[in-house]
Amino acid sequence: AQTTRxxxxxxxxxxxxxxxxxxxxxxxxxxRHSLPLEWTRFPWPSHAWHEEHGESWxxxxxxxxxxxxxxxxxxxxxxxxxxxxxxxLLPDSISLAPLLDMRKGFDQWVCExxxxxxxxxxxxxxxxxxxxxxxxxxxxxxxGEYVSQGGxxxxxxxxxxxxxxxxxxxRATERIIRYGFEQARKRAGERxxxxxxxxxxxxxxxxxxxxxxxITKRNALRYWGDMYTEVFEEISREFPDVATHxxxxxAACMKFxxxxxAFDVVVASNLQGDxxxxxAAVISGGMGVAPSCNLNPTDPDMxxxxxxxxxxxxxxxxxxxxxxxxxxFTTARMLDxxxxxxxxxxxxxxELFDAVAADLAEKxxxxxxxxxxxxxxxxxxxx
Amino acid sequence: AQTTRxxxxxxxxxxxxxxxxxxxxxxxxxxRHSLPLEWTRFPWPSHAWHEEHGESWxxxxxxxxxxxxxxxxxxxxxxxxxxxxxxxLLPDSISLAPLLDMRKGFDQWVCExxxxxxxxxxxxxxxxxxxxxxxxxxxxxxxGEYVSQGGxxxxxxxxxxxxxxxxxxxRATERIIRYGFEQARKRAGERxxxxxxxxxxxxxxxxxxxxxxxITKRNALRYWGDMYTEVFEEISREFPDVATHxxxxxAACMKFxxxxxAFDVVVASNLQGDxxxxxAAVISGGMGVAPSCNLNPTDPDMxxxxxxxxxxxxxxxxxxxxxxxxxxFTTARMLDxxxxxxxxxxxxxxELFDAVAADLAEKxxxxxxxxxxxxxxxxxxxx
Ligand SMILES: CC(C)[C@H](C(=O)O)[C@@H](O)C(=O)O
Ligand SMILES: CC(C)[C@H](C(=O)O)[C@@H](O)C(=O)O
Numbered sequence: 001a002q003t004t005r006x007x008x009x010x011x012x013x014x015x016x017x018x019x020x021x022x023x024x025x026x027x028x029x030x031x032r033h034s035l036p037l038e039w040t041r042f043p044w045p046s047h048a049w050h051e052e053h054g055e056s057w058x059x060x061x062x063x064x065x066x067x068x069x070x071x072x073x074x075x076x077x078x079x080x081x082x083x084x085x086x087x088x089l090l091p092d093s094i095s096l097a098p099l100l101d102m103r104k105g106f107d108q109w110v111c112e113x114x115x116x117x118x119x120x121x122x123x124x125x126x127x128x129x130x131x132x133x134x135x136x137x138x139x140x141x142x143x144g145e146y147v148s149q150g151g152x153x154x155x156x157x158x159x160x161x162x163x164x165x166x167x168x169x170x171r172a173t174e175r176i177i178r179y180g181f182e183q184a185r186k187r188a189g190e191r192x193x194x195x196x197x198x199x200x201x202x203x204x205x206x207x208x209x210x211x212x213x214x215i216t217k218r219n220a221l222r223y224w225g226d227m228y229t230e231v232f233e234e235i236s237r238e239f240p241d242v243a244t245h246x247x248x249x250x251a252a253c254m255k256f257x258x259x260x261x262a263f264d265v266v267v268a269s270n271l272q273g274d275x276x277x278x279x280a281a282v283i284s285g286g287m288g289v290a291p292s293c294n295l296n297p298t299d300p301d302m303x304x305x306x307x308x309x310x311x312x313x314x315x316x317x318x319x320x321x322x323x324x325x326x327x328x329f330t331t332a333r334m335l336d337x338x339x340x341x342x343x344x345x346x347x348x349x350x351e352l353f354d355a356v357a358a359d360l361a362e363k364x365x366x367x368x369x370x371x372x373x374x375x376x377x378x379x380x381x382x383x
Numbered sequence: 384a385q386t387t388r389x390x391x392x393x394x395x396x397x398x399x400x401x402x403x404x405x406x407x408x409x410x411x412x413x414x415r416h417s418l419p420l421e422w423t424r425f426p427w428p429s430h431a432w433h434e435e436h437g438e439s440w441x442x443x444x445x446x447x448x449x450x451x452x453x454x455x456x457x458x459x460x461x462x463x464x465x466x467x468x469x470x471x472l473l474p475d476s477i478s479l480a481p482l483l484d485m486r487k488g489f490d491q492w493v494c495e496x497x498x499x500x501x502x503x504x505x506x507x508x509x510x511x512x513x514x515x516x517x518x519x520x521x522x523x524x525x526x527g528e529y530v531s532q533g534g535x536x537x538x539x540x541x542x543x544x545x546x547x548x549x550x551x552x553x554r555a556t557e558r559i560i561r562y563g564f565e566q567a568r569k570r571a572g573e574r575x576x577x578x579x580x581x582x583x584x585x586x587x588x589x590x591x592x593x594x595x596x597x598i599t600k601r602n603a604l605r606y607w608g609d610m611y612t613e614v615f616e617e618i619s620r621e622f623p624d625v626a627t628h629x630x631x632x633x634a635a636c637m638k639f640x641x642x643x644x645a646f647d648v649v650v651a652s653n654l655q656g657d658x659x660x661x662x663a664a665v666i667s668g669g670m671g672v673a674p675s676c677n678l679n680p681t682d683p684d685m686x687x688x689x690x691x692x693x694x695x696x697x698x699x700x701x702x703x704x705x706x707x708x709x710x711x712f713t714t715a716r717m718l719d720x721x722x723x724x725x726x727x728x729x730x731x732x733x734e735l736f737d738a739v740a741a742d743l744a745e746k747x748x749x750x751x752x753x754x755x756x757x758x759x760x761x762x763x764x765x766x
Contacts, residue, residue, distance in 0.1 A: 096602050124640050126509040150549070150606045160553035162607040166533070170543035217654065219479050223533045224545040250661040251694075257507050257640065257665045271600065275658060278633040282640045 004338050004345060006039040007068040007303070012047045013312025014322035015074025021324040021374030022072065022331040025355075028383040029335075029348045036342070040068070045098035047078035056098045062105040070334050071102065071305040074327065075312035099307075100148075103141050106302040108294035109172060110179055111139035113277040113309065114333075115260075120360035121285030125257065130283065132261040134198075136183055137280045139273025140176040141294060144168050144224070146270045168224040168269070173231045177214070179297065180267035181239040184210040187265065188241070200243035200264065208243035212236070215268035215276065217249045224269070232267075252276060256283055281309045288323045289360070291330035293337065306334040320370050328356045328377060355380035387721050387728060389422040390451040390686070395430045396695025397705035398457025404707040404757030405455065405714040408738075411766040412718075412731045419725070423451070428481035430461035439481045445488040453717050454485065454688040457710065458695035482690075483531075486524050489685040491677035492555065493562055494522040496660040496692065497716075498643075503743035504668030508640065513666065515644040517581075519566055520663045522656025523559040524677060527551050527607070529653045551607040551652070556614045560597070562680065563650035564622040567593040570647065571624070583626035583647065591626035595619070598651035598659065600632045607652070615650075635659060639666055664692045671706045672743070674713035676720065689717040703753050711739045711760060738763035 008023065010016035023039070030037050042064075043049055044057035058064070065071055077096050102108065117123060117133045124130075150164035188209035191197060200211035214232045218225025229246065236244045247255065249272045255262070256279045268276050281290035290309035296302040308326035316322055332353040339346020355377050363376070391406065393399035406422070413420050425447075426432055427440035441447070448454055460479050485491065500506060500516045507513075533547035571592035574580060583594035597615045601608025612629065619627045630638065632655045638645070639662045651659050664673035673692035679685040691709035699705055715736035722729020738760050746759070 100603070123509055126506055146603050148605070152606050152610060155610070156613070158553055158557075160610060162551045162553075162610040164549040164551075164604050164606050166547040166549065168545045168547075170541055170545075174541075217657075220483070220529055220654070220657070221547050222531070223535050223547050227535060227538070227543060227545040230539070250657050253636065253658050254661045254665040254670070257662065258669060271603070274600075274603075274633050275636050278637045279640065279662075282637040286641060287637070 002342075003036045003038055004070075004342060005068045006037070006334070007042060007065050007071045008039050009042045009045060009071060010074040011045065011076045011312060012078045013075055013314045013317040015046075015076070015312055017317070017320060017322050017370050018308070018324040018327035019072070019074040021370060021377075022327050024374055024378055024383075025328060025331060025352055025381060028378045028381045029352060032382050033344060033348060035344055035348055037345070039072070045076060061098070062101065065102070065303060066106070066301070068303050070303050070338055072331060072334055073099075073305055073307040075308065075310065077312045078314055100146065102305050103294050106296055106305070107142060107299060108296045108302070108304055109140070109142040109175065110293075110295040110297060111141040111273060111277065112183075112293045112295060113137045113139070113280055113290060115280035115284035115290075117284045118289065118357050118360055120357075120362065120364040121289050122365055124286065125260070125283055129259075129261045133284050135260065135263040135266060135280060136187065137266045137268065137273065137277045138176065138180050138183065139268055139277055140172060140270050141273075142270075143172050144270035166221075166224065168227060170227060170231060173224075173228055174235065175298070177212075177228075177232055177235050177267055178238075180212045180214075180265050181235060181242055184212045184242045184265040185239060198264065200245075202243045206243070208241055210241075211243040211245055211264040212239075213245040213247055213252070213263055213266045215247055215249050215252050215266060215272050217272070219248060228269070249275070253279060256280060260284075278309065287311075287326065288365070289326050289329060291326060291333045293330075293333050295337065304334075304337055306330045306337070322370050324370050324373055325356060325360060328352065328374075332356065351381065352377075385725075386419045386421055387453075387725060388451045389420070389717070390425060390448050390454045391422045392425045392428060392454060393457040394428065394459045394695060395461045396458055396697045396700040398429075398459070398695055400700070400703060400705050400753050401691070401707040401710035402455070402457040404753060404760070405710050407757055407761055407766075408711060408714060408735055408764060411761045411764045412735060415765050416727060416731060418727055418731055420728070422455070428459060444481070445484065448485070448686060449489070449684070451686050453686050453721055455714060455717055456482075456688060456690040458691065458693065460695045461697055483529065485688050486677050489679055489688070490525060490682060491679045491685070491688055492523070492525040492558060493676075493678040493680060494524040494656060494660065495566075495676045495678060496520045496522070496663055496673065498663035498667035498673075500667045501672065501740050501743055503740075503745065503747040504672050505748055507669065508643070508666055512642075512644045516667050518643065518646040518649060518663060519570065520649045520651065520656065520660045521559065521563050521566065522651055522660055523555060523653050524656075525653075526555050527653035549604075549607065551610060553610060553614060556607075556611055557618065558681070560595075560611075560615055560618050560650055561621075563595045563597075563648050564618060564625050567595045567625045567648040568622060581647065583628075585626045589626075591624055593624075594626040594628055594647040595622075596628040596630055596635070596646055596649045598630055598632050598635050598649060598655050600655070602631060611652070632658070636662060639663060643667075661692065670694075670709065671748070672709050672712060674709060674716045676713075676716050678720065687717075687720055689713045689720070705753050707753050707756055708739060708743060711735065711757075715739065734764065735760075 010019040147167045153161040216225040287310035294305040335349030393402040530550045536544040599608040670693035675692045677688040718732030
């Protein structure tokens with residue numbers, strides 16, 4: 001098989017510490033299964049690189065990264081010492097820009113965050129049905145509220161007007177909604193294989209194995225809300241086996257807290273998805289466990305990018321106490337994704353997922369160092 | 384004292400049922416304290432009116448309402464029978480438009496939702512510190528994402544582009560942020576009077592009695608994010624006694640679940656505030672208890688509007704089982720607001736709040752009819 005190549009970008013803060021454990025797990029898996037896998041470490045994008053070069057990464061960064069099959073990112077952002085008000089007010093957009101540039105440059109039009117409350121993970125919701133949370137939040141990752149169009153008229157004056165344009169295309173809407181339905185069908189298939197079933201009612205009273213819930217704010221943001229609704233309705237006809245549902249984003253946020261176990265696949269716009277994926281993360285164990293996958297499912301020449309949902313946590317960086325669990329789940333997700341071409345990698349991804357989940361189930365949030373957790377998981381992998 | 388006049392608009396679904404209990408409480412309070420208070424019922428805005436007249440309310444509706452000191456709204460919206468897919472897909476914007484028209488027409492530029500988890504209210508979060516939740520979410524209610532500018536180019540075609548413009552002015556930004564700081568200061572004063580204290584650290588290490596947390600998504604929506612940040616920084620200098628904090632909206636949503644007791648006053652844009660107020664509602668007891676206040680604090684000629692956060696719940700309408708608690712808390716808030724001109728009304732508002740809170744503490748979510756709950760509370764008010 002062809003060698004799969006990964007660009008490892010540890011980033012800022014705790015990024016390098018948790019990435020180190022990911023790399024150790026990859027090494028263990030590679031040597032045990034002779035995986036055709038190699039990786040290269042990049043010192044950028046990062047705050048350090050920015051300090052030295054006046055920019056977060058080299059001008060040909062995207063070109064360099066394009067040669068890889070996937071990008072494994074630690075964490076970006078360094079807001080500076082919190083006691084320094086000047087730094088605090090600096091837009092952290094400086095150090096985070098590469099994240100958005102990668103998504104755009106590689107047309108990673110899907111951002112996907114699975115949410116399951118695994119045994120051992122922290123449970124924030126009181127209702128024990130939280131243990132049944134099993135959803136996949138799919139965020140449109142290429143346009144919408146994030147097109148960066150707009151500006152400031154008369155900045156600083158009392159008459160200032162700031163604008164921000166949201167731009168949604170039918171093409172991007174169709175592909176993300178269709179992707180949502182495909183995932184719902186796939187999840188239903190996997191569940192049936194595992195002997196687990198769920199049931200969702202359609203509007204006309206049928207019962208389905210899976211559901212897609214579309215999120216909009218169409219009662220206030222009508223234009224794209226209506227387009228999303230129409231496209232959803234159209235594409236749902238191609239998937240008569242999948243139930244449909246529609247929630248307004250504010251109601252959806254409430255239901256993520258009051259009854260998240262009722263959701264299956266959720267499709268949302270870029271900003272609303274950003275919010276809902278973070279919420280989905282916290283109700284399924286929090287930042288300590290949540291992976292985030294930025295995918296280009298259509299163009300095999302474009303690398304997808306994998307990062308934990310958590311930030312760079314500068315307050316605990318350098319102390320060796322950051323929990324690498326989210327980073328390792330992220331790495332498992334990446335292997336699973338790469339496994340679309342090479343089943344060996346998918347298997348390794350499953351093995352890594354199982355090891356991290358087993359460690360979590362056994363140890364919960366017991367206080368351990370970054371290294372200790374990495375050690376325990378490598379050992380489970382047979383190191 | 385001059386008579387205070389209230390426009391009562393019961394609306395749709397369970398609206399009329401819960402409003403009936405609010406009116407009974409108002410009657411009880413009026414007769415016991417000879418309150419200079421009167422009210423008029425309007426059959427609009429409502430779905431029924433819309434069905435009959437082809438519009439949600441008369442063309443001079445805003446003019447008629449302007450003669451009142453406040454508007455007490457039940458609930459709006461009727462999505463139609465859930466089993467009818469055609470109706471389901473109708474934009475509910477039709478029946479909800481009057482809500483946005485009132486906010487705009489009366490320049491109700493503040494939307495305010497206090498969040499405290501009262502004894503007896505449903506607790507969704509596991510951590511018992513949820514009992515310490517005591518925040519006020521203040522939403523910019525006049526512009527931003529809700530300006531309704533945009534459109535659909537080539538609607539229905541594969542090349543369709545839908546746009547939605549966000550427009551933020553410095554004036555509206557300043558007034559909402561200043562309002563936030565004023566409320567923080569006021570809350571600190573009230574707490575000190577009640578012998579309760581809280582402490583928030585500023586960036587330079589001072590300790591304050593209160594805090595304002597500004598919400599933006601400035602790392603992705605830069606233009607107004609930067610303007611908000613600058614205005615926040617400027618106005619904070621007028622309030623050296625109030626600590627400041629800044630959260631990105633996605634992180635804020637997570638923290639509303641993981642550590643909501645750490646917030647005091649939160650100021651957010653129209654859409655982000657819409658989301659955060661709903662989240663604040665659910666973590667402090669849910670839809671059953673949450674009031675929503677649409678205020679014009681600057682123009683005494685403009686009525687403010689008060690509504691429960693919950694919707695019209697068409698699925699349980701007409702059965703006499705809707706919980707009027709949120710509506711009654713909303714009515715208490717309205718009296719408190721009207722009490723700015725007439726202390727008697729503020730006192731009545733406090734009395735109503737205490738009665739509803741006492742009922743909630745005693746009965747919790749025990750199954751009772753709308754009428755039974757109203758009876759119990761009227762009795763506490765001395766009926
Ligand atoms: C860092 C920020 C620009 C980013 C986003 O908003 O997309 C982050 O919140 C995320 O979810 O990956
Ligand atoms: C009904 C809808 C337009 C409204 C809003 O988005 O403002 C509602 O969600 C609210 O919070 O009052």
